[in-house]
Amino acid sequence: MTAPLHEARPAGPGRALPDTQQGMRRRNLARVLHTVRDEGPLSRAAVASRIGLTRAAVSTLVDELIRSGLLEELGPERPGRVGRPGSALAVSGRGPAGIGAEVGVDHLAACAVDLRGTTRSRAIRQGANRGRSPGPVLAELTELIRQVVAEAEDEGLWPAGLAVAVPGLVARDARTVVRAPNLGWHDTDLGTLLPADLPLTVDNEANFGALAELWLGDGTPRDFLHVSAEIGIGAAVVVDGGLLRGTRGFAGELGHVPVRPDGPECACGGRGCLEQYAGEEAVLRAAGLEPDEDRVGLLAGRAADGDESVRRALRDAGTALGVALTGAVNLLDPESVVLGGELSGLAPWLLPSLREELARRTAGPACPVSVSGLGPQGALLGAAHSVVRAVLDDPAAVAGQA
Amino acid sequence: MTAPLHEARPAGPGRALPDTQQGMRRRNLARVLHTVRDEGPLSRAAVASRIGLTRAAVSTLVDELIRSGLLEELGPERPGRVGRPGSALAVSGRGPAGIGAEVGVDHLAACAVDLRGTTRSRAIRQGANRGRSPGPVLAELTELIRQVVAEAEDEGLWPAGLAVAVPGLVARDARTVVRAPNLGWHDTDLGTLLPADLPLTVDNEANFGALAELWLGDGTPRDFLHVSAEIGIGAAVVVDGGLLRGTRGFAGELGHVPVRPDGPECACGGRGCLEQYAGEEAVLRAAGLEPDEDRVGLLAGRAADGDESVRRALRDAGTALGVALTGAVNLLDPESVVLGGELSGLAPWLLPSLREELARRTAGPACPVSVSGLGPQGALLGAAHSVVRAVLDDPAAVAGQA
DNA sequence: ACTAATTTGTAAATCGGCATGACGAAATAG
DNA sequence: CTATTTCGTCATGCCGATTTACAAATTAGT
Numbered sequence: 011m012t013a014p015l016h017e018a019r020p021a022g023p024g025r026a027l028p029d030t031q032q033g034m035r036r037r038n039l040a041r042v043l044h045t046v047r048d049e050g051p052l053s054r055a056a057v058a059s060r061i062g063l064t065r066a067a068v069s070t071l072v073d074e075l076i077r078s079g080l081l082e083e084l085g086p087e088r089p090g091r092v093g094r095p096g097s098a099l100a101v102s103g104r105g106p107a108g109i110g111a112e113v114g115v116d117h118l119a120a121c122a123v124d125l126r127g128t129t130r131s132r133a134i135r136q137g138a139n140r141g142r143s144p145g146p147v148l149a150e151l152t153e154l155i156r157q158v159v160a161e162a163e164d165e166g167l168w169p170a171g172l173a174v175a176v177p178g179l180v181a182r183d184a185r186t187v188v189r190a191p192n193l194g195w196h197d198t199d200l201g202t203l204l205p206a207d208l209p210l211t212v213d214n215e216a217n218f219g220a221l222a223e224l225w226l227g228d229g230t231p232r233d234f235l236h237v238s239a240e241i242g243i244g245a246a247v248v249v250d251g252g253l254l255r256g257t258r259g260f261a262g263e264l265g266h267v268p269v270r271p272d273g274p275e276c277a278c279g280g281r282g283c284l285e286q287y288a289g290e291e292a293v294l295r296a297a298g299l300e301p302d303e304d305r306v307g308l309l310a311g312r313a314a315d316g317d318e319s320v321r322r323a324l325r326d327a328g329t330a331l332g333v334a335l336t337g338a339v340n341l342l343d344p345e346s347v348v349l350g351g352e353l354s355g356l357a358p359w360l361l362p363s364l365r366e367e368l369a370r371r372t373a374g375p376a377c378p379v380s381v382s383g384l385g386p387q388g389a390l391l392g393a394a395h396s397v398v399r400a401v402l403d404d405p406a407a408v409a410g411q412a
Numbered sequence: 413m414t415a416p417l418h419e420a421r422p423a424g425p426g427r428a429l430p431d432t433q434q435g436m437r438r439r440n441l442a443r444v445l446h447t448v449r450d451e452g453p454l455s456r457a458a459v460a461s462r463i464g465l466t467r468a469a470v471s472t473l474v475d476e477l478i479r480s481g482l483l484e485e486l487g488p489e490r491p492g493r494v495g496r497p498g499s500a501l502a503v504s505g506r507g508p509a510g511i512g513a514e515v516g517v518d519h520l521a522a523c524a525v526d527l528r529g530t531t532r533s534r535a536i537r538q539g540a541n542r543g544r545s546p547g548p549v550l551a552e553l554t555e556l557i558r559q560v561v562a563e564a565e566d567e568g569l570w571p572a573g574l575a576v577a578v579p580g581l582v583a584r585d586a587r588t589v590v591r592a593p594n595l596g597w598h599d600t601d602l603g604t605l606l607p608a609d610l611p612l613t614v615d616n617e618a619n620f621g622a623l624a625e626l627w628l629g630d631g632t633p634r635d636f637l638h639v640s641a642e643i644g645i646g647a648a649v650v651v652d653g654g655l656l657r658g659t660r661g662f663a664g665e666l667g668h669v670p671v672r673p674d675g676p677e678c679a680c681g682g683r684g685c686l687e688q689y690a691g692e693e694a695v696l697r698a699a700g701l702e703p704d705e706d707r708v709g710l711l712a713g714r715a716a717d718g719d720e721s722v723r724r725a726l727r728d729a730g731t732a733l734g735v736a737l738t739g740a741v742n743l744l745d746p747e748s749v750v751l752g753g754e755l756s757g758l759a760p761w762l763l764p765s766l767r768e769e770l771a772r773r774t775a776g777p778a779c780p781v782s783v784s785g786l787g788p789q790g791a792l793l794g795a796a797h798s799v800v801r802a803v804l805d806d807p808a809a810v811a812g813q814a
Numbered sequence: 815a816c817t818a819a820t821t822t823g824t825a826a827a828t829c830g831g832c833a834t835g836a837c838g839a840a841a842t843a844g
Numbered sequence: 845c846t847a848t849t850t851c852g853t854c855a856t857g858c859c860g861a862t863t864t865a866c867a868a869a870t871t872a873g874t
Contacts, residue, residue: 029439031832031859037431038861055822067861069823086869093821094869233659245743249656256745257635267739268773271672280738280773336682337669337739341647343658371670371682433830433861440832457851469832471852488840495850496840 035071036406038063042071043080043405046099047125051084053096072099078409079105080125080401101125106170106401106408107162109208110394111155112215113147113176115140115192116303120154122162122169123394125401127226131161138303141194144187148203155205170401170408171209173393174200175218177242182259184211191242211396216244216262217253218392219350223382224248225395231345235338237264237331238351238388243285247342265289267334287330297323306352313359324359331360332367339368339377350382351389357381437473438808440465444473445482445807448501449527453486455498474501480811481507482527482803503527508572508803508810509564511610512796513557514617515549515578517542517594518705522556524564524571525796527803529628533563540705543596546589550605557607572803572810574610575795576602577617579644584661586613593644613798618646618664619655620794621752625784626650627797633747637740639666639733640753640790645687649744667691669736689732698725708754715761726761733762734769741770741779752784753791759783 041061046052049060058068075081082102089095103124111120116139121132133154139147151174159169178190185201200212220236232251238244243265247254254261265285266278273282286292293309294301297320302308312320335347347368349357361379369376382388401408443463448454451462460470477483484504491497505526513522518541523534535556541549553576561571580592587603602614622638634653640646645667649656656663667687668680675684688694695711696703699722704710714722737749749770751759763781771778784790803810 029436029443031433031436031861034431034433034436035860041431053822064862065823066825066863070860089821089870091821092819092871094823096822231659247743249651254651254656254744257633257747258745261743261745263742263745266742266773266775268671268735269673271735278773278775283773333670333673334739337736338743340665340668341649341663341740341743342656343660343663343665345659371668371680371685373668373680433832437831455851466833467852468834468854472831491841491850493850494842494848496852498851 036404038067039071039075039405040403042068043075043101043402046081047101047127047402051087051098051100053087053098055096057099074409075405078405080405080409103128104166105168106398107167108394108397108399108401109155109159109162109169109172110218110390110392110397111151111172111174112390112393113139113151113174113193114215115177118147118151118154119390120151120158121390121394122158122167123391123398124162124167125398127395127398129391129394130165130167131158133157139193144193144195144198144200144203147193148200152203152205169208171211171397172205173211173213173218173396174204175215175389175393176200176212177215179260180212180214182255184213187212211393213393213396214244214246214262215351215389216246217255218390218396219382219384219388220246220248220253220348220392221396221399222384222388222392223348223350224251225399226384226391227348228383230348233342233345235335235342235344235347236382237335237347237349237353239265239288239290239353243288243331244351245338247344249342264334264338267337269330269333284330284334288327288334293323293327296326306355310355313356321359324356325363328360328363329367332364332371335364335368335379336371339372344377347377347379348382349379350384352386354381354385438806440469441473441477441807442805444470445477445503445804448483449503449529449804453489453500453502455489455500457498459501476811477807480807482807482811505530506568507570508800509569510796510799510801510803511557511561511564511571511574512620512792512794512799513553513574513576514792514795515541515553515576515595516617517579520549520553520556521792522553522560523792523796524560524569525793525800526564526569527800529797529800531793531796532567532569533560535559541595546595546597546600546602546605549595550602554605554607571610573613573799574607575613575615575620575798576606577620577791577795578602578614579617581662582614582616584657586615589614590662613795615795615798616646616648616664617791618648618753619657620792620798621784621786621790622648622650622655622750622794623798623801624786624790624794625750625752626653627801628786628793629750630785632750635744635747637737637744637746637749638784639737639749639751639755641667641690641692641755645690645733646753647740649746651744666736666740669739671732671735686732686736690729690736695725695729698728708757712757715758723761726758727765730762730765731769734766734773737766737770737781738773741774746779749779749781750784751781752786754788756783756787 042057045057045060054068054072055065058065080102081099084098084100087095087098105125107122107124109122117136119134122130124130176187176190177192179188181188185199187195187198189196201210216238219238223230223236234248236246245262245264266283268282269284269287270282275281276283276286290305365379444459447459447462456470456474457467460467482504483501486500486502489497489500507527509524509526511524519538521536524532526532578589579594581590583590587601589597589600591598603612618640621640625632625638636650638648647664647666668685670684671686671689672684676688677683678685678688692707767781
């Protein structure tokens with residue numbers, strides 16, 4: 011027997027709940043719900059044996075979850091084994107829905123996801139938002155949200171909360187956009203400009219993208235580094251299945267990691283920041299292209315066409331990313347690095363040089379670098395799923411709000 | 413006592429204990445013990461009001477803690493207010509002791525710390541360990557440990573566990589030293605070479621130093637970056653009051669963060685790693701000095717004497733540290749950076765250039781950099797206190813082992 | 815086909831742990 | 845000396861999970 015190690019995080023379903031008997035009950039409700047969701051239709055007995063409670067206890071917990079509309083009984087299982095067959099339980103497809111929304115530089119989007127994780131409705135509107143003031147943009151977004159909520163309600167769902175992804179830094183209050191350079195917003199409280207009838211959470215798109223990767227990615231570990239980029243280069247650090255946010259909530263800023271300490275001056279005051287080698291603007295300039303609406307698409311197109319200057323620019327950006335990530339990987343020892351967001355579209359041309367640089371600078375086996383399968387949808391999905399997750403982690407909090 | 417506790421996982425107050433009524437009880441025992449320890453002698457009623465339980469509940473918890481020898485009754489408080497005076501409770505000075513030990517490059521040390529946090533016995537032996545094989549070194553260390561344990565037992569304490577700090581990477585099993593370049597050890601299981609009658613934890617000295625800073629430092633926040641160095645440059649990341657360990661347990665490697673990507677080749681395979689600018693060997697070389705026994709002392713002495721080449725070498729090392737820390741600070745957004753371990757002795761000459769570089773490269777207010785007050789003792793103290801902490805975090809686990 | 819064995823789900827009784835309310839004890843205030 | 849306040853403890857009750865028991869629904873064995 012060894013003395014306990016000190017771990018980084020509590021993490022896990024409902025760890026923030028109070029240490030009372032009610033808190034225990036709420037945590038156990040969450041465990042039952044999670045188990046049923048993650049391991050397909052299960053009988054009460056199967057759930058009980060998995061989470062270590064007795065069948066009787068699980069029965070009462072399941073009763074409560076069914077009464078709340080979070081679980082539903084599918085009827086008797088087809089018996090394959092000896093003994094009385096159980097009654098299959100599944101997460102309800104008509105319970106609460108998580109509403110996600112996204113403010114992109116070139117688009118707005120919203121969607122609704124049910125408890126099972128299925129996207130039940132979706133709405134997108136293209137259009138440049140750079141420089142537009144928050145009011146009109148969010149009015150448009152609100153319209154999309156209403157649309158998506160209406161569709162979800164038609165299918166018997168009710169909205170449990172709203173999460174909005176923005177391309178910028180968000181204060182720890184999860185409402186205020188401190189700085190979004192690509193939009194030109196600063197210190198904007200989104201709480202006053204969005205539907206007030208839903209619990210609201212606002213966060214950085216890189217963070218939501220990382221969470222999407224964590225929850226939906228195929229074989230994504232619980233400790234990884236998620237790199238995404240629109241114009242700045244954002245990263246999100248996932249430790250033990252949770253986001254590392256930092257004191258001010260600004261953790262994950264990768265764009266201003268020094269890559270060449272004596273390089274050109276940067277707006278941040280430093281020199282040779284990563285953003286000047288791998289930022290969208292820098293790459294476009296190096297490739298000899300003019301910024302336009304769909305910048306990433308432009309780069310990807312030219313690179314696919316074999317434009318050598320574009321390819322070289324992307325190769326160099328990959329190398330710069332590799333240098334910056336070496337530092338991050340050394341410091342955090344993640345299980346993998348995932349390229350997500352808009353970056354995933356450019357991955358074929360970034361990856362080789364990035365991997366090479368990272369491998370060269372690492373003593374042992376290099377940290378594996380992969381590309382998100384979610385692509386640019388990650389942030390939106392992550393937002394919606396974060397609401398669903400909140401329900402799963404504390405079902406009692408939303409029960410009876412139907 | 414419960415049998416199936418195959419959860420050798422951690423404990424924080426309310427963290428990883430099972431979600432049962434017994435788990436709740438254990439968390440509440442921990443809360444009472446922590447409260448009494450942190451807020452001086454308290455009556456049962458005072459504890460109750462602080463942690464939100466009733467006096468009756470606290471009474472039974474206190475009874476159990478007293479029976480286990482973790483708390484003791486000091487007798488009636490001197491009444492200053494109306495009402496019956498309470499009976500003051502304090503953490504016992506004759507309960508379990510945490511045994512800490514340290515394998516340094518130039519010394520061995522051990523100490524015993526009681527539940528109150530007081531160091532009750534200590535033993536140090538100077539002598540170079542570089543290149544010596546683990547067996548004899550650990551035999552010597554075992555002797556120191558026996559000595560320290562004997563002294564502690566004379567004072568009525570009993571050893572609750574042993575924690576050993578080593579200058580190298582430790583696997584997640586907390587027993588195996590994967591690589592300790594300064595000692596020349598690799599893949600060494602310390603479990604077989606140290607006293608087997610105590611629960612053992614082995615960890616990196618930088619990690620223990622960070623924990624010491626967290627637990628004993630004056631005003632240390634719950635999110636910070638702790639930088640220390642013997643020959644390599646280690647950092648430890650503390651997030652939300654816990655250590656970030658990484659997948660393999662190697663998190664915190666700062667020495668091989670690229671500072672000048674085109675710089676000289678490094679043993680790790682990369683180029684221009686921090687270690688080549690701020691590592692002990694590099695600094696000695698830059699200062700034109702020969703390595704000897706007390707390298708840090710030598711540098712500090714010369715710098716204090718006004719040796720300009722030494723001062724310049726340290727200034728440059730500070731600048732390099734600043735570049736590397738810029739990346740780390742951007743990525744993690746810690747509340748502060750703390751220089752600890754041997755580095756703290758050189759701080760006066762490192763800090764100005766380090767702070768300047770960090771401030772220059774940061775857009776907003778720079779992350780404050782401070783020096784640990786614990787100095788080179790941090791690791792040893794952190795080790796001993798980690799054992800004490802484990803007891804405080806789950807008193808029931810050790811109760812009745814006296 | 816009939817019985818034995820196995821498994822499920824639920825109901826009744828029990829237990830562990832904290833809350834509530836009441837009480838004696840020990841101090842201060844008037 | 846009495847009223848008031850606070851402390852520590854006891855008896856009681858509540859809540860949630862466990863234990864025990866049992867009926868229901870299936871397969872295995874004869």
